Amino acid sequence: MSSGPIVVCEKVSRRFGGLVANDSIDMMVRRGEILGLIGPNGAGKSTLFNLIAGSFPPSSGKIMFDGRNITGLPAAKLCALGIARTYQVPRSFDSMSVIENVTVGAFVRYPRMLQAREKAMAVLDYVGLSNKADAAGSELTPPQKRRLEVARALATEPKLLLLDEVLTGLTPAEARAGVELIRKIRETGVTIVMVEHVMEVVMPLVDRAVVLHLGKVLAEGAPTAVVRDENVIAAYLGDRRRAA
Amino acid sequence: MSEIAVAAPNNSFVASRRRQLVIALIVFAAIALIPRAVSDVYTMNVLILTLLFAALSQSWNILGGYCGQVSLGHALYFGIGAYATSILFVKFGIVAWGGMLAGGVLSALVALALGYPCFRLKGHYFSIATIVIAEIGLLLVHNWDYGGAALGIQWPFNPDSWWTLQFARDKVPYFYFVLGLFAVTWLVTYAIVESRWGYWWRAVKDDPDAAESLGVTVFNSKMGAAAISAFFTAIGGGFYAAFVSYIDPESVMHFRFSLLMALPAVLGGVGSLWGPAVGALILIPMAELTRSYLGGTGSGLDLVIYGLLVMVVSLTQPEGIMGIFKRSAKKADAKVEA
Numbered sequence: 406m407s408s409g410p411i412v413v414c415e416k417v418s419r420r421f422g423g424l425v426a427n428d429s430i431d432m433m434v435r436r437g438e439i440l441g442l443i444g445p446n447g448a449g450k451s452t453l454f455n456l457i458a459g460s461f462p463p464s465s466g467k468i469m470f471d472g473r474n475i476t477g478l479p480a481a482k483l484c485a486l487g488i489a490r491t492y493q494v495p496r497s498f499d500s501m502s503v504i505e506n507v508t509v510g511a512f513v514r515y516p517r518m519l520q521a522r523e524k525a526m527a528v529l530d531y532v533g534l535s536n537k538a539d540a541a542g543s544e545l546t547p548p549q550k551r552r553l554e555v556a557r558a559l560a561t562e563p564k565l566l567l568l569d570e571v572l573t574g575l576t577p578a579e580a581r582a583g584v585e586l587i588r589k590i591r592e593t594g595v596t597i598v599m600v601e602h603v604m605e606v607v608m609p610l611v612d613r614a615v616v617l618h619l620g621k622v623l624a625e626g627a628p629t630a631v632v633r634d635e636n637v638i639a640a641y642l643g644d645r646r647r648a649a
Numbered sequence: 650m651s652e653i654a655v656a657a658p659n660n661s662f663v664a665s666r667r668r669q670l671v672i673a674l675i676v677f678a679a680i681a682l683i684p685r686a687v688s689d690v691y692t693m694n695v696l697i698l699t700l701l702f703a704a705l706s707q708s709w710n711i712l713g714g715y716c717g718q719v720s721l722g723h724a725l726y727f728g729i730g731a732y733a734t735s736i737l738f739v740k741f742g743i744v745a746w747g748g749m750l751a752g753g754v755l756s757a758l759v760a761l762a763l764g765y766p767c768f769r770l771k772g773h774y775f776s777i778a779t780i781v782i783a784e785i786g787l788l789l790v791h792n793w794d795y796g797g798a799a800l801g802i803q804w805p806f807n808p809d810s811w812w813t814l815q816f817a818r819d820k821v822p823y824f825y826f827v828l829g830l831f832a833v834t835w836l837v838t839y840a841i842v843e844s845r846w847g848y849w850w851r852a853v854k855d856d857p858d859a860a861e862s863l864g865v866t867v868f869n870s871k872m873g874a875a876a877i878s879a880f881f882t883a884i885g886g887g888f889y890a891a892f893v894s895y896i897d898p899e900s901v902m903h904f905r906f907s908l909l910m911a912l913p914a915v916l917g918g919v920g921s922l923w924g925p926a927v928g929a930l931i932l933i934p935m936a937e938l939t940r941s942y943l944g945g946t947g948s949g950l951d952l953v954i955y956g957l958l959v960m961v962v963s964l965t966q967p968e969g970i971m972g973i974f975k976r977s978a979k980k981a982d983a984k985v986e987a
Binding site for chain 1: 662663848852854861862863866920
């Protein structure tokens with residue numbers, strides 16, 4: 406159980422009305438890796454991501470996490486099992502201070518206040534936000550809010566961390582700091598799945614990439630191989646033959 | 650090094666919590682001295698109602714302020730408490746203490762039963778549902794023969810006693826009872842707010858989806874807040890019945906009571922420990938004064954003034970009156986640091 410893949414999706418589909426956002430997707434996430442979930446806009450990345458995070462159930466198919474069937478389980482339950490996520494648009498609790506935000510996450514593992522606060526402080530230290538501990542969530546800059554989201558997720562002590570476009574929209578320096586943090590997190594044994602559509606940011610960071618296109622898996626493999634894949638190039642840049 | 654960094658903020662956290670508690674105990678003790686200085690029955694009556702609504706608004710604040718589920722139907726729980734206490738006393742001879750407790754438990758159960766469908770609604774839709782349900786409750790009681798229907802229930806006159814909670818001549822015991830009730834609701838709020846439940850409620854209020862992703866069972870959190878809030882509201886209703894010795898549907902379940910529970914918290918500061926009390930201290934005496942000086946027909950002038958006050962506060966000071974204190978405390982801190 407502890408050596409197999411941490412996530413396995415079997416024929417996972419999700420429809421929104423007439424739109425098939427995910428069409429019978431088979432894929433898996435290996436334990437301890439950083440997996441990039443990439444693809445052009447509308448490829449179904451966010452849908453698949455939300456299905457694994459438990460934001461909504463799949464229309465059909467099965468999702469396994471850590472050897473157990475988690476299909477259709479609510480997000481709170483998945484968090485307790487060890488799946489944590491961040492949001493594309495940071496969703497901090499704005500009436501709460503930074504440390505209180507992170508403490509909310511820590512309560513899943515540490516029901517008692519003082520232990521939860523200690524955990525939260527340790528995580529803030531880890532992501533480099535401890536000097537902002539008492540600031541209001543609403544006072545943070547956008548990159549700091551991203552860090553807060555990561556801190557909050559880490560406070561739940563996840564086995565799998567789902568990052569939704571955490572590096573998008575950052576300055577190069579901020580993005581580098583973000584990449585460094587993600588590497589550091591992986592070294593502690595946390596498996597990471599990240600959704601990005603900016604290829605040049607993710608490619609040096611990920612061990613493996615899964616490319617989605619029109620709701621299906623288009624390609625999968627090492628980042629260097631994936632970017633040379635003809636289908637992938639066609640999906641991103643358009644098909645030259647058809648365009649002509 | 651890192652251990653120091655971890656321990657230090659907890660130290661200041663624990664110290665500030667302790668300071669809050671000490672201040673509260675001093676405030677309670679100071680309020681307890683008031684009857685030594687005030688002998689006027691009318692003033693005592695206003696003080697009792699102020700403390701009662703401070704306690705009720707404190708209870709409302711648990712669900713409406715911290716958990717962000719704005720109920721405008723708490724008159725239902727107030728009425729359940731008042732009716733349970735009255736019926737158990739008048740028809741079964743059960744003393745008010747037992748009646749209040751029974752009313753509280755019944756009210757909490759009703760809150761859970763109603764929360765089950767209603768907590769699927771969000772924001773204004775939830776608030777509208779609470780208004781409608783409370784109005785349905787009022788209509789049902791109006792037509793409920795066993796509960797006295799529109800005539801209500803008259804308490805028999807008994808000798809003064811803490812046991813039956815009846816005091817015909819001297820109102821001071823009522824004062825101590827509501828002071829106790831206010832202190833209990835304050836202490837319960839104080840204890841829960843800085844615990845897992847309290848943080849979960851605030852997270853649910855700010856962003857339920859993000860809260861859910863961090864392991865917060867949003868639905869259960871709302872249900873818990875509703876049950877606790879309804880329990881204490883009903884105890885307040887039971888006390889009110891004993892205090893006025895006569896209840897009818899309009900006098901305990903009118904929409905006005907729902908407003909009177911929500912408004913002090915909104916005026917004083919939703920989701921703050923002292924907001925409901927500060928709001929009640931302004932609103933309730935004002936309501937009593939306008940009623941006694943501008944005619945007691947219940948024309949609702951007090952409600953007009955509340956409405957104006959709440960509008961002014963929410964436009965200029967959305968965090969309520971307590972927000973002013975919070976901000977000036979923060980400025981003072983910044984000055985000390987600089």
